[in-house]
Structures are given as C-alpha cells and as structure tokens.
Amino acid sequence: MTSATTPTTDTAQLMEQILYEVKRVVVGQDRFLERVMVAILAQGHLLVEGVPGLAKTLTVKTLANTVQGGFKRIQFTPDLVPSDLVGTRIYNQKSGDFATSLGPVFTNLLLADEINRAPAKVQSALLEVMQERQVTIAGETHKVPNPFLVMATQNPIETEGTYPLPEAQVDRFMMKVLVDYPTDDEEFVIVQRVTGPAVNVTPVATTEQLAALQAECRRIYVDPSLMQYAVRLVSATRKPEAHGLKDMARYITFGASPRATINLVEGARALAMLRGRTYALPEDMTDLVPDVLRHRLVLTYDALSEGLSSDALIGKLMAKVPPPPKPLEHEKLAA
Structure with missing residues (x-):
C-alpha cells in the first residue's frame, strides 16, 4: 500500500458492498441498519425497541450471512435458565467424565429476542458475556468468537410477564434504537420481495476482515x-x-x-x-x-x-x- 488513501478507499468499498448485500433483502430501515453497522465497528451492543414484524431478526441474520459470521437467536422466556444461554456440563456415562456443552452465545451475532421476558439470573449470565466477552462454566473460562455483537429486542406493546432490565445491564448497551413502521412505498416493496423469488445473499467479507475494520475504526x-x-x-x-x-x-x-x-x-x-x-x-x-x-x-x-x-x-x-x-x-x- 503505497498511497495513504488506499486503505480508506478499500474500507469504504468493503462497507458499501456489505450494506448493498443487506439492502438486497431488507427494505428501508436505513437508520436502523446504520446503527447496527456503527455498533459492530465500535464493538458495542444494541438494544432495539419496536413492534414485531419490522425485520429486526432478518437484518442481523442477513448481515451475518454477508460477513460469513455465525448467527444465533435466543427467544427469551420466563422459564429460561442461565445454562440455556452459556452452556453446561454434561456427564458422559461411557467415559465417566464431564464434557462442556457450549451454549448459543458462542457466535458472532447474537439476537436476544424479547430480552425483558427472562428473569434476573439469565440477565446476569448475559451481562458477563456482553462485558467480558467470555463465559465461566464450572470454573473454566471460555472466550466467545470475535467479532461479537449482542442485539437485544424489546416489544413496547405487551408488558405483561416482563422483567425490568437491571440498570447495570442497560448501561452495557451502547445504543437503544427505536424502530418504526415502514412507509407505504417501502411496505409495497417488502410485499413484492417476500412474495417473489427468494434473494440469495452473496458473502462479501469475512469475520477476519470485519475485525480488521474494527481495528481501523479505532484510528x-x-x-x-x-x-x-x-x-x-x-x-x-x-x-x-x-x-x-x-x-x-x-x-x-x-x-x-x-x-x-x-x-x-x-x-x-x-x-x-x-x-x-x-x-x-x-x-x-x-x-x-x-x-x-x-x-x-x-x-x-x-x-x-x-x-x-x-x-x-x-x-x-x-x-x-x-x-x-x-x-x-x-x-x-x-x-
């Protein structure tokens, strides 16, 4: 790289390609998508509030496919326990030993759907992952993959059976984004795409390139x-x-x-x-x-x-x- 402007040009092109691929699937929601990219580059986490059906899950899943990263979704419910998130130790009768089964938090992009429906123990388990980017199971520490982003959603309509999020956990979220309904024109295009032929997303980057973008962002x-x-x-x-x-x-x-x-x-x-x-x-x-x-x-x-x-x-x-x-x-x- 002989020119000082070359890395910036390459970076801009790569991010433009990522956004282009995601927008082939997701209609509208430009501001929300921009905030997701900001959170990834700044290595933060997102708290998203919006009614169901506004492409929150689709956006994160499509982005994960675009950067060839892992994507997992956890539906938070009142009967959820910490081991459902981080994993647990399983006894092997043949060998007589305990083996560690890692939970769904071991991924690049984690969608915590309706996060306020889970009790305090589950919230505290997620808190360690968000802050320390690691999980402790039976005294052993396991690092989550890099890059790692938690996007948690809240439903503003139904509050029955929900738990208020602890202030310490809310503070761990870099941003709280409010997602609104699409315009009439956008909704028309949404219906066209959903009822038409499926769009296949082309991977345009790797998680290693995404980690390099994060390092460049700090400069x-x-x-x-x-x-x-x-x-x-x-x-x-x-x-x-x-x-x-x-x-x-x-x-x-x-x-x-x-x-x-x-x-x-x-x-x-x-x-x-x-x-x-x-x-x-x-x-x-x-x-x-x-x-x-x-x-x-x-x-x-x-x-x-x-x-x-x-x-x-x-x-x-x-x-x-x-x-x-x-x-x-x-x-x-x-x-």
Missing part, C-alpha cells in the same frame, strides 16, 4: 473539542443546573455514566468511517446522542406524570449545550 481521529463536547453533554444529564438547565433537575433522578461519553466518541468514529472519512465531525456525534443517552436517563415521577420522555429531555440538553464548530469553519466565516 479515526476525534478532535479533543469533540471529546469535551461529549463530556459536557453527559455531565449536563447529571447536573443540569450547572449548565443553565435548573428546571430540568427535577425531571432526572440519575444521569448517564462515563460509558455514555465513551460510546459517543466510539460511535462518532464508526459513523465517520461509514461516511468515508478518517476524522469525526460534530454531526457524527450529534446524530448518535439520542440513541446513546435515551436508555441511560432515569426519569423522576414528575417527568413521567407530565408525559416527558427521555428524547424530549435530551433535545433540551442538546439545545443548551452547543457542539463545537467544524474544523476550519472559523476560517470560512472569516472569508
């Missing part, structure tokens, strides 16, 4: 002023009065943790890389702020009684805490 430049913006924004969720938002203090019980600041920076890197740049701009970060913060704010009863959502409060925070100017923007204004 995307983020200006210190952009990092300071992330710090100020997250700090405003904890102490709104210190940022001129005295009225908002009564709406937020607990603000976002330092993980939110880290995820904003890592997400901005990944989004800049998806957009074909080797440096992050303010809009890369501001686009991700609602997704990174909405599940980390614990609202007070006052906020809930007044019908205020996390997104509404985040909008007020962003209006009060301005992002830094773009690089060289001051020179353009002077000219």
Whole structure:
C-alpha cells in the first residue's frame, strides 16, 4: 500500500458492498441498519425497541450471512435458565467424565429476542458475556468468537410477564434504537420481495476482515473539542443546573455514566468511517446522542406524570449545550 488513501478507499468499498448485500433483502430501515453497522465497528451492543414484524431478526441474520459470521437467536422466556444461554456440563456415562456443552452465545451475532421476558439470573449470565466477552462454566473460562455483537429486542406493546432490565445491564448497551413502521412505498416493496423469488445473499467479507475494520475504526481521529463536547453533554444529564438547565433537575433522578461519553466518541468514529472519512465531525456525534443517552436517563415521577420522555429531555440538553464548530469553519466565516 503505497498511497495513504488506499486503505480508506478499500474500507469504504468493503462497507458499501456489505450494506448493498443487506439492502438486497431488507427494505428501508436505513437508520436502523446504520446503527447496527456503527455498533459492530465500535464493538458495542444494541438494544432495539419496536413492534414485531419490522425485520429486526432478518437484518442481523442477513448481515451475518454477508460477513460469513455465525448467527444465533435466543427467544427469551420466563422459564429460561442461565445454562440455556452459556452452556453446561454434561456427564458422559461411557467415559465417566464431564464434557462442556457450549451454549448459543458462542457466535458472532447474537439476537436476544424479547430480552425483558427472562428473569434476573439469565440477565446476569448475559451481562458477563456482553462485558467480558467470555463465559465461566464450572470454573473454566471460555472466550466467545470475535467479532461479537449482542442485539437485544424489546416489544413496547405487551408488558405483561416482563422483567425490568437491571440498570447495570442497560448501561452495557451502547445504543437503544427505536424502530418504526415502514412507509407505504417501502411496505409495497417488502410485499413484492417476500412474495417473489427468494434473494440469495452473496458473502462479501469475512469475520477476519470485519475485525480488521474494527481495528481501523479505532484510528479515526476525534478532535479533543469533540471529546469535551461529549463530556459536557453527559455531565449536563447529571447536573443540569450547572449548565443553565435548573428546571430540568427535577425531571432526572440519575444521569448517564462515563460509558455514555465513551460510546459517543466510539460511535462518532464508526459513523465517520461509514461516511468515508478518517476524522469525526460534530454531526457524527450529534446524530448518535439520542440513541446513546435515551436508555441511560432515569426519569423522576414528575417527568413521567407530565408525559416527558427521555428524547424530549435530551433535545433540551442538546439545545443548551452547543457542539463545537467544524474544523476550519472559523476560517470560512472569516472569508
């Protein structure tokens, strides 16, 4: 590679091919698909909320086929136990020994469907996998494959028989993405594709190439002023009065943790890389702020009684805490 721009060009082409193959199957959901790619490049996990039938499973399964990675889906139910996720020890009567049977978490892309239907023991088992990327069975540690992404879904309609997710686990998710219904035109194309001939996805990358993309993502430049913006924004969720938002203090019980600041920076890197740049701009970060913060704010009863959502409060925070100017923007204004 003699040219400094060659790796970037190759990277942009590879990611474009991956997205093209996925969009041959999945109609619409551009924003959701972009967030999935951001999570993969930034090595984060996704919490997705949307009604059934919006191609959440199809998107992740198609992406796994495109990058020749493993895909497994776990349907969370109230009677699920940790061994159903991570695996267990099985006694072999012939040899008299115990053998380890690894669970479905040993894959590249794991879909945890309706995650809030499982009890606390199962949540804690998944928590170790998400944070440590390993599983402990009978004192033995087993690493999950790399790359590894957990995409958990929640159904906003039916709440009967669900368990609230622990705050510690919710904080492990890089983003919470809200998936909405398709437009009429998109739904027409969906019906055409589903009722027509099946589309075969062509693998265009390998998991090794995906791991290389993740390593390259860490080299995307983020200006210190952009990092300071992330710090100020997250700090405003904890102490709104210190940022001129005295009225908002009564709406937020607990603000976002330092993980939110880290995820904003890592997400901005990944989004800049998806957009074909080797440096992050303010809009890369501001686009991700609602997704990174909405599940980390614990609202007070006052906020809930007044019908205020996390997104509404985040909008007020962003209006009060301005992002830094773009690089060289001051020179353009002077000219």
